[in-house]
Amino acid sequence: MLIIKKIKILYKTIILLKKTNKKIGLVPTMGNLHNGHVKLILLAKKYADIIIVSIFINPMQFNNLLDLKNYPQSFKEDCIILKKHNVDIVFFPCIDEIYPNGIRKQTFVEVPKLSKILEGSARPGHFNGVTTIVCKLFNIIQPDFAFFGEKDYQQLLIIKILIKELNYMIKIISLPTIRLKNGLALSSRNNNLNSKEKKIAPYLYKIIKKTCEEIIKGDNTRKNIIHASKILLIKKGFSIDIFDVYNSKTLENSSENVKKLILLASVWLGKTRLIDNKKILLIH
Template identity: 40%
Template sequence: MRIIETALILRKEIARLRTDGKRVAFIPTMGNLHDGHLALVKEARAQADIVVVSVFVNPLQFPREDDLQRYPRTLQADCEKLSKAQVDLVYAPAVSDVYPHGLAHQTQVVVPPLVSQCDEPHQRTRLRGIATVMCKLFNLVQPDIVFFGTNDHPRFLTIRRLIRDLNYDIALAAIPTVREKTGLALSSCNTLLNKEEKEAAPHLYQVMQTLADMIRERPSAIAESLDNARDDLNRAGFRDISLEICDADDLEAVRVNSEKAVILASAWLGNIRLIDCLHVNMPNPAGSETASPSQ
């Protein structure tokens, strides 16, 4: 496995691989890797000749400076995991390599905001930062296929639209969320939860499962069920709760003809903002139930 720290060397290495006609898979990460990331690597390894992983804590997608400073940096441990997973290239640049002219003068990419959570100011900042760094990374790596988990649905839809609208010739692969036995979605920030918060955190997924059951049984009672779910999370110690049920394809309000809904959840627990989602097959117009919710 080769670790590359500069865009110049990465470009040269990618050009060499392209000359050899290799199929390149790419997994962008911010490090502090867990089994969810390794599941992406495993799938990428099965679908491509070369697997490239970036490890870069992107400052543009952090609305709050203290969140950026608190984010875990574990590059050595990450590289050990990636080497065991047979990754070919790791791009681990400094901020100055990705943004050589500084953040204040960086051209930024704005994907038209999706509704619901994406209309919140912190989400617009986060998704703009994600779109910007993805454009840079796509231009450098030039992958044939890119892999993402599905726990952050607004991010996934943003990247899907980015690839479509900017004519990137890149396939987008979605891998189901990997969860702990408690149901908590694996996240790089979970290591920052204290013991009490770690015990409370799975309640977010439990509330989402309850909402999923409601959608299939009483789709007309969405508003009431959301209010009850927010109250439940408040009692469990969560704050600044954002909980929505939307059409999974565009994050608009669920419609009569919506085939799939998505429950979008984000909330602060201590100093960590947890993000999760759950896809649910909608009942058909006759009211019969479809399959159970996916990951």
């Protein structure tokens, strides 16, 4: 397994790989790897000959400096996991390598509209940071495939638009959210939960599931169902940024005649931000 920290060295390595006609798969991460990342790597192996995992905690996508400071790091442990699963290359650049002139002077990439709503509204500039680092990784690595989890649903939609509109010849493969047995979506941020919060956190997905079931039943108005669920979340100890149902393709507030919906949730539990979602298919 190669650990590469410099863009120039990675460029040269990619050029050599391209000459052998090997298919390259990219799994972008911010490190602190968990089983969700492992599942992405295993999925990548079904599509690509060479697997590259990037580890970079991207400061450009953090609008909260405390959140950036608290983001868990575990590079040595991550490398043990990656080596175990026969990853070919780990790209582990420093901040100055990615942003040599600093973040404020960095050219950025923006996907209009979708980057400004929901999570983008709650975290100004967040998605500009995401799309900029993703474009940089695509330009440096030139993968044939890139793999993303569906837990970050809005991010996934934005990246798909970016791929299409910037004419990248890259196939995006997504993986459904990986969960613990108690339903909690796997996330590096879960490590920031204290013991009491870890007992409360699974209620988020339980309430999401219950909400979706009631919306499908249609015995009450969608507005009343959402309102009752929000009250329940607050009683459990969550602070809510986003909890509502949207058109799964556009993320616009859904009208009653839209059949493919998604419930998006973004909440705080103590100092930890948790996001999750669940798709809803209405058949009546």
